[in-house]
Amino acid sequence: MSDPRPQESETQPKLPKSLFPHQTPAAASSSTAPKDDDVPAGMTKLPNGVILDKDGKPCRLCTSAASWRALTKQAKSQTAAGTAPAATASNASASAPAPSPMQAQCPPDVEELGRSTWTFLHSLTAAYPAKASPEQQSEMRSFLSLFSRLYPCWVCAEDFRTWMAEPSGRNAPRLSGRADFGTWMCEAHNEVNRKLGKKEFDCRFWEERWRTGWKDGSCD
Numbered sequence: 001m002s003d004p005r006p007q008e009s010e011t012q013p014k015l016p017k018s019l020f021p022h023q024t025p026a027a028a029s030s031s032t033a034p035k036d037d038d039v040p041a042g043m044t045k046l047p048n049g050v051i052l053d054k055d056g057k058p059c060r061l062c063t064s065a066a067s068w069r070a071l072t073k074q075a076k077s078q079t080a081a082g083t084a085p086a087a088t089a090s091n092a093s094a095s096a097p098a099p100s101p102m103q104a105q106c107p108p109d110v111e112e113l114g115r116s117t118w119t120f121l122h123s124l125t126a127a128y129p130a131k132a133s134p135e136q137q138s139e140m141r142s143f144l145s146l147f148s149r150l151y152p153c154w155v156c157a158e159d160f161r162t163w164m165a166e167p168s169g170r171n172a173p174r175l176s177g178r179a180d181f182g183t184w185m186c187e188a189h190n191e192v193n194r195k196l197g198k199k200e201f202d203c204r205f206w207e208e209r210w211r212t213g214w215k216d217g218s219c220d
């Protein structure tokens with residue numbers, strides 16, 4: 001019987017081999033594709049926001065859907081033309097079409113993966129005991145350590161690990177009970193919010209958001 005799993009060529013845009021030779025994983029790990037000024041003559045720039053995997057291929061789970069669509073569009077047009085285009089810069093959100101309803105059934109991008117994961121992580125804190133036993137704390141510590149290694153957006157995981165391991169120890173998981181753990185998770189989420197330029201969440205309200213519902217009754 002043949003292997004039902006999609007082959008690599010089905011999960012990655014079909015990029016001409018020499019399309020993005022200047023983009024090493026090291027360059028991508030800092031965040032996104034290089035600026036126009038950094039692109040050497042004769043090379044092609046990736047659309048803004050495309051993150052490479054450690055093997056140098058575009059990382060779908062690390063990239064927004066808009067940037068991914070811009071990448072596949074770019075690759076298709078270059079394949080059709082048979083040559084690298086003269087214009088290299090592209091703004092993903094401006095050039096990519098809006099997602100169709102069918103795309104709800106597509107693999108997640110970095111944002112959908114993130115939203116789903118935060119729902120899971122905050123729910124984990126909501127279900128945590130008010131006072132955790134040493135064993136419960138140890139299990140959660142192990143989970144967080146594994147999670148921070150296995151999270152599929154590898155740049156996100158790396159930054160999360162670095163944040164948790166801050167040398168002073170001030171970002172180490174606080175696991176004595178629900179209140180501590182919920183607030184710690186809120187702070188972890190705020191760290192990512194800050195990095196992405198988003199508004200911080202007021203951690204006094206994490207429990208209303210994720211456990212009890214808002215006091216105004218809007219979730220009842």
Ligand SMILES: Cc1cc2nc3c(=O)[nH]c(=O)nc-3n(C[C@H](O)[C@H](O)[C@H](O)COP(=O)(O)OP(=O)(O)OC[C@H]3O[C@@H](n4cnc5c(N)ncnc54)[C@H](O)[C@@H]3O)c2cc1C
Binds near residue numbers: 155186195198200206
């Ligand atoms: C561990 C981790 C690391 C990530 N790192 C990156 C990254 O490096 N780059 C990247 O592009 N994306 C990253 N993401 C994804 C990113 O955090 C968002 O999930 C994504 O951008 C979608 O954002 P959003 O605005 O829909 O809301 P989200 O940030 O996903 O938040 C979902 C909901 O949580 C609530 N909320 C927001 N902040 C808090 C908080 N501090 N405490 C409690 N509740 C809160 C709000 O109600 C919000 O609507 C990461 C996700 C995770 C889980």
